[in-house]
Amino acid sequence: MDLAAIKQWLLGLYTVEDITAAFTTALRIVITLILAKLVIYYGGKIIEKIFNSKASKFISDHRAQTLTGLLKSILKYTVYFVAAMSIIQIFVPNAAKTVLAGAGILGLAVGFGAQNLVRDVITGFFILFEDQFAVGDYVTVAGVTGTVEEIGLRVTKIREAGGQLHIIPNGIINQVANYNRGGIMAMVEIGISYEENIDRAIDVLKKMSAQFAVDWQEDLLEGPDVLGVVRFGESDVVIRIVAKTKPMRQWEIERQLRKSIKEVFDREGIEIPYPRRVVIATGGGSGA
Numbered sequence: 001m002d003l004a005a006i007k008q009w010l011l012g013l014y015t016v017e018d019i020t021a022a023f024t025t026a027l028r029i030v031i032t033l034i035l036a037k038l039v040i041y042y043g044g045k046i047i048e049k050i051f052n053s054k055a056s057k058f059i060s061d062h063r064a065q066t067l068t069g070l071l072k073s074i075l076k077y078t079v080y081f082v083a084a085m086s087i088i089q090i091f092v093p094n095a096a097k098t099v100l101a102g103a104g105i106l107g108l109a110v111g112f113g114a115q116n117l118v119r120d121v122i123t124g125f126f127i128l129f130e131d132q133f134a135v136g137d138y139v140t141v142a143g144v145t146g147t148v149e150e151i152g153l154r155v156t157k158i159r160e161a162g163g164q165l166h167i168i169p170n171g172i173i174n175q176v177a178n179y180n181r182g183g184i185m186a187m188v189e190i191g192i193s194y195e196e197n198i199d200r201a202i203d204v205l206k207k208m209s210a211q212f213a214v215d216w217q218e219d220l221l222e223g224p225d226v227l228g229v230v231r232f233g234e235s236d237v238v239i240r241i242v243a244k245t246k247p248m249r250q251w252e253i254e255r256q257l258r259k260s261i262k263e264v265f266d267r268e269g270i271e272i273p274y275p276r277r278v279v280i281a282t283g284g285g286s287g288a
Contacts, residue, residue: 029087036083043079044072069135070128073152119171120154127151127170133178138248140177142168179247183221186243186250188257191236193271198237201270202226205241208264216256219249224257236273 047068126132128151133139137148139158146160156173158166192201209224223243230240241261245253265272 025090028090032083032086036079039079040076043075047071047075067128069150069152077153116169116171117154120169122171123173124151124153124156124170127156127173132176133180137178137180139179141173141175142166144168145177181247183244184247184250186224186245186253186257188241188254188261189230189238190241190258190261190265191233191238191273192265193273194235194237196237196270198229198239201265202228202239204264204268204270205239205261208260209241212257212260216253219246219253221245 133148135148135151139148141156141158144158144160144166146158148156149159150157154170156168156170158168160166205226209226212224213220221244224241227240227242229237231238241257243253
């Protein structure tokens with residue numbers, strides 16, 4: 001079948017006005033979708049520029065990132081809603097009146113079928129309003145520990161240390177542990193042999209801690225302080241050292257403390273015990 005025959009067949013099924021109307025409708029839909037994408041893209045860029053400008057320096061970087069993500073989320077949902085209504089309006093000219101007339105039914109549906117969605121949005125609002133955590137904070141929420149990558153109206157995205165991304169509905173976040181607010185305690189416990197002089201070991205650790213405080217003063221808020229003996233192990237006497245660090249620096253301080261303790265104990269000849277097993281062999285033979 002050649003092109004002329006196809007054209008004649010189509011004209012037999014549809015009038016020129018029908019084909020023109022269908023083409024116009026398809027074109028309007030495509031233009032609406034393209035405009036929606038452009039508004040979301042460039043609107044997001046404008047939001048990022050506003051919060052990255054010098055005028056936004058009155059808020060913290062984490063807070064700026066949080067608000068950027070939130071406003072971009074709101075923009076996306078708003079544009080999608082407007083685009084959807086515009087497309088519906090093409091097919092249903094009185095769509096706006098229909099939506100208003102069905103507001104009561106919509107409210108009933110929200111009441112019975114969208115409680116979780118409403119709960120997610122309300123909880124997300126209070127998370128932002130109370131500044132419970134922000135983008136970039138290291139937190140534990142809903143049993144997940146990691147770095148906050150995004151806070152939206154409905155969900156929060158948490159990235160674990162292993163790289164896993166958890167998308168958590170805001171409605172199930174009922175308890176938050178935020179490791180970025182205030183000083184964090186770093187704690188190291190070290191065991192010494194029962195044969196060692198405890199007072200001497202503590203004195204060595206105090207001198208080491210004094211020098212450590214000078215070397216790592218940029219990361220420390222208080223300490224390190226040698227608390228003394230905290231328990232007796234199977235083969236060691238355990239001494240505890242604590243320090244108050246800046247947020248997210250506690251793990252590095254703990255690693256460096258362990259390194260410094262090992263080095264100073266090696267210099268001073270103080271033994272860090274390790275498990276030993278003594279095997280006693282008894283002879284079974286008899287002499288002649």
